[in-house]
Amino acid sequence: xxxxxxxxxxxxxxxxxxxxxxxxxxxxxxxxxxxxxxxxxxxxxxxxxxxxxxxxxxxxxxxxxxxxxxxxxxxxxxxxxxxxxxxxxxxxxxxxxxxxxxxxxxxxxxxxxxxxxxxxxxxxxxxxxxxxxxxxxxxxxxxxxxxxxxxxxxxxxxxxxxxxxxxxxxxxxxxxxxxxxxxxxxxxxxxxxxxxxxxxxxxxxxxxxxxxxxxxxxxxxxxxxxxxxxxxxxxxxxxxxxxxxx
Numbered sequence: 001x002x003x004x005x006x007x008x009x010x011x012x013x014x015x016x017x018x019x020x021x022x023x024x025x026x027x028x029x030x031x032x033x034x035x036x037x038x039x040x041x042x043x044x045x046x047x048x049x050x051x052x053x054x055x056x057x058x059x060x061x062x063x064x065x066x067x068x069x070x071x072x073x074x075x076x077x078x079x080x081x082x083x084x085x086x087x088x089x090x091x092x093x094x095x096x097x098x099x100x101x102x103x104x105x106x107x108x109x110x111x112x113x114x115x116x117x118x119x120x121x122x123x124x125x126x127x128x129x130x131x132x133x134x135x136x137x138x139x140x141x142x143x144x145x146x147x148x149x150x151x152x153x154x155x156x157x158x159x160x161x162x163x164x165x166x167x168x169x170x171x172x173x174x175x176x177x178x179x180x181x182x183x184x185x186x187x188x189x190x191x192x193x194x195x196x197x198x199x200x201x202x203x204x205x206x207x208x209x210x211x212x213x214x215x216x217x218x219x220x221x222x223x224x225x226x227x228x229x230x231x232x233x234x235x236x237x238x239x240x241x242x243x244x245x246x
Contacts, residue, residue, distance in 0.1 A: 002149050003202060005048045005164075006192035006243060007039070008132060010111065011055035011184070017088075018109050019052045024087045025069075025080065026128050047127070047168055051190065059110045061182030062094070064238060067113040068102075070123050070130040080115050081105065111186060122154075122161075122170075129169045131161070132187075136173030140236040143210050144171060147191075178236065185239050190229070192243040199245050203230065206242075210235040 012018040019038045023030045028040040028050070038052040071077035081103050085091075088108040096104050101117030116123060116130060123130030134140075141160025145152050150171075154161035158175035193202055207213070214231040229241040 003147060003191035003193055003206070003242060005148055005189060007049045007051040007190040009051045009053055009188050009190050009241070010109070011057060011186045011188075012052045012109050013054075013056065014109070015052035015054050018107060019050075021084075021087045021089070021107050022050060022052075025084050025089075042127075044127070044168070046166055055186070057184055057186070059186065062179060063112055063186055064136070064179055064181065065132055065134040065185065065187040066111065067129050068123065068131040068133050069113065069115045069128060070120065070126060071116060071118045073118045077103065077115055077117055084115070109186075125167065126163075126170055127168050131170045131172050134171065134173050134238075135179040136160075136175075136236050136238070137178060138173070138175060139210070140234055140238070141173040143235050144189075146209050147206060147211075181237060188238065189240045190243065191240065193245065195245050197245070203232075203242065206232060211240075214239060 010018060015038045019030055019040055022028070023040045026040065028042055031039050031041050039049045041049050069080060071080060084105050084107075089105045092104055092106045092112065094104050094112065096102070103115045104112065105115065106112050114133075120130070138155070138158040138160055141152070141155070141162065144150070145160075145162045148162065148164075150162040150164050152160060153163045153170065154172070159173065160175075161170050161172040163170045193199055212233045214233045228244050230244055232240055232242065234240060
């Protein structure tokens with residue numbers, strides 16, 4: 001049994017406040033997660049949750065990953081933007097051109113996200129979170145395709161994208177040049193295994209695919225943590241975690 005995507009995690013200076021923001025923007029229900037994590041839950045029980053974890057790490061540069069939110073119409077896009085602004089988001093400039101149809105915003109913790117215009121064929125039928133859009137190499141796209149057993153739905157010009165066989169949010173990597181890493185990522189993936197799975201064999205499989213163990217500071221080391229998670233790095237050096245069975 002291979003790892004499954006359990007959550008997308010935000011390291012947040014104010015987890016409760018950030019959870020309220022994203023719950024309001026997405027219309028997802030808030031709930032206490034495992035180990036008292038703060039979570040918001042998707043309307044589809046097969047989807048991943050979003051976890052908000054406490055961190056005092058300052059934001060020192062653009063995130064390597066951000067949400068692309070979908071729109072069903074121009075009015076729906078305007079409503080999403082207005083709702084985000086009312087909840088504490090703000091407009092930001094990341095070099096987007098005036099003629100581009102998407103709107104670039106930041107949440108109250110400074111995390112970038114985009115509200116995509118209606119009619120985007122690539123994100124059709126993906127749900128409210130159309131994509132987790134990442135800076136990353138073709139190699140890391142292949143790594144995550146093998147890790148999650150999700151097929152590649154895009155693989156051109158060193159850009160890659162994967163999607164669950166059940167549909168839903170896509171995860172995309174834009175290819176070179178890859179943005180520099182300014183410190184531990186504020187957004188990262190968390191995986192989980194069924195309780196009866198061979199956990200050690202799965203970790204060995206991830207390492208054989210190109211993952212490395214990491215300590216809590218993100219450097220190569222033992223990877224053990226006291227919160228029931230094993231820290232690993234993907235081939236691009238991005239942190240991810242695997243929930244340790246208890």
